């Protein structure tokens with residue numbers, strides 16, 4: 001999709017159409033990076049998840065593995081203890097990159113860490129059953145959460161020069177305005193927690209801000225006055241008033 005600024009308007013092009021607007025709201029979302037495990041794709045959204053806040057309740061009392069090697073991996077593992085006693089971490093051949101404090105937590109809470117490479121996932125239909133390690137062991141797992149990070153679809157925002165943070169999230173203020181005047185962003189492409197109701201709420205906040213922005217501009221540029229004159233030229237603008245009796 002092309003994105004340019006033409007004659008005071010944002011212009012975005014799809015394969016078929018070209019759209020111009022005075023204000024642009026981006027809700028381009030993110031891509032959760034999946035684990036590199038053979039056989040796990042079918043389990044996505046059924047027994048393989050990205051979000052503990054969305055799906056933690058679904059894995060109560062199951063054997064849960066957390067895929068990753070970062071501080072977030074440890075935090076996911078500890079948070080999952082609220083739902084189930086059987087939690088492990090699988091690093092798939094990577095050295096853990098978590099800091100000393102997170103390493104201390106892993107030991108203190110006695111969460112097993114499997115550092116071997118995972119050769120494949122065994123599953124029945126959409127249900128993951130075991131992770132096969134390259135030392136021949138098979139870890140029984142009924143749910144897998146992955147913490148490999150996200151890719152933010154911020155290319156349109158960046159094409160217009162909007163500021164992004166170090167992870168790629170589009171920076172917004174409390175009205176969902178980006179650093180570029182007239183350009184707004186909402187949902188998972190912003191620093192919001194990635195949930196549907198939050199994305200929808202941010203969209204509503206942005207829509208209200210855009211309406212306010214357009215209204216104020218129409219007053220400042222006298223566009224509203226011109227509209228009013230046009231209305232007065234073609235129609236009776238005072239309401240009909242009837243006097244009873």
Ligand SMILES: Cc1cc2nc3c(=O)[nH]c(=O)nc-3n(C[C@H](O)[C@H](O)[C@H](O)COP(=O)(O)OP(=O)(O)OC[C@H]3O[C@@H](n4cnc5c(N)ncnc54)[C@H](O)[C@@H]3O)c2cc1C
Nearest residue numbers: 001027028029030045054153187188189194195196197199
């Ligand atoms: C497996 C899974 C399970 C989830 N479960 C839950 C749940 O249980 N509860 C919950 O609240 N949330 C859940 N979520 C998160 C929820 O889907 C998101 O919070 C929500 O969809 C975010 O909305 P959004 O508008 O920001 O982005 P999205 O819904 O991702 O929409 C972004 C759209 O922009 C399009 N796009 C991106 N770049 C471009 C471009 N350059 N040009 C044109 N189009 C572009 C994308 O193709 C996409 O269609 C889940 C997500 C996943 C992946």
